[in-house]
Amino acid sequence: MDKNNLSENPTHIQEQVSRQLSDETVKNLIDQSHEAKKQAYCPYSKFRVGAALLTFDDSVITGCNVENACYNLGICAERNAISKAVSEGSRTFKAIAIASDKDDEFISPCGGCRQFMREFGLNWDVYLSKPDGSYRKMTVEELLPVSFGPDHIK
Numbered sequence: 095m096d097k098n099n100l101s102e103n104p105t106h107i108q109e110q111v112s113r114q115l116s117d118e119t120v121k122n123l124i125d126q127s128h129e130a131k132k133q134a135y136c137p138y139s140k141f142r143v144g145a146a147l148l149t150f151d152d153s154v155i156t157g158c159n160v161e162n163a164c165y166n167l168g169i170c171a172e173r174n175a176i177s178k179a180v181s182e183g184s185r186t187f188k189a190i191a192i193a194s195d196k197d198d199e200f201i202s203p204c205g206g207c208r209q210f211m212r213e214f215g216l217n218w219d220v221y222l223s224k225p226d227g228s229y230r231k232m233t234v235e236e237l238l239p240v241s242f243g244p245d246h247i248k
């Protein structure tokens with residue numbers, strides 16, 4: 095297999111990627127998403143979000159939300175992390191953990207980020223987390239059912 099899976103264009107090999115993550119791997123990913131949250135640039139919303147993306151080769155790429163005085167230019171933590179990963183050569187993902195400061199509910203990705211995740215496969219895991227490390231796991235497909243994706247424009 096092409097190590098970086100770059101020849102797969104634009105669909106991916108999620109089926110071949112084991113998603114049986116150990117408790118330790120999940121905890122580490124969630125911890126890293128909370129660590130990434132500390133870098134959030136969110137002077138307007140003051141709503142910090144962090145994301146940690148686990149690639150097929152077990153590297154972790156993080157992102158935070160980055161807002162802008164021109165409000166609509168802000169980017170979410172999840173899309174930031176995915177863009178970083180793709181620009182560094184990774185397109186196949188095992189999981190993404192998402193962190194906010196809300197302790198009364200799990201942070202859930204916006205519709206734009208769900209579509210952005212979906213571009214890189216339906217069958218990978220999203221860990222919605224709280225600051226105490228508790229989480230809810232969902233697949234991209236569960237978050238975005240009946241979706242439009244790269245296969246539809248072949």
Ligand SMILES: O=c1ccn([C@H]2C[C@H](O)[C@@H](CO)O2)c(=O)[nH]1
Binds near residue numbers: 170171
């Ligand atoms: O899943 C989410 C939800 C919101 N935000 C950001 C966008 C904006 O900067 C702030 C408030 O919506 O939180 C994320 O980064 N990810």
Ligand SMILES: [Zn+2]
Binds near residue numbers: 172205
């Ligand atoms: Zn988003």
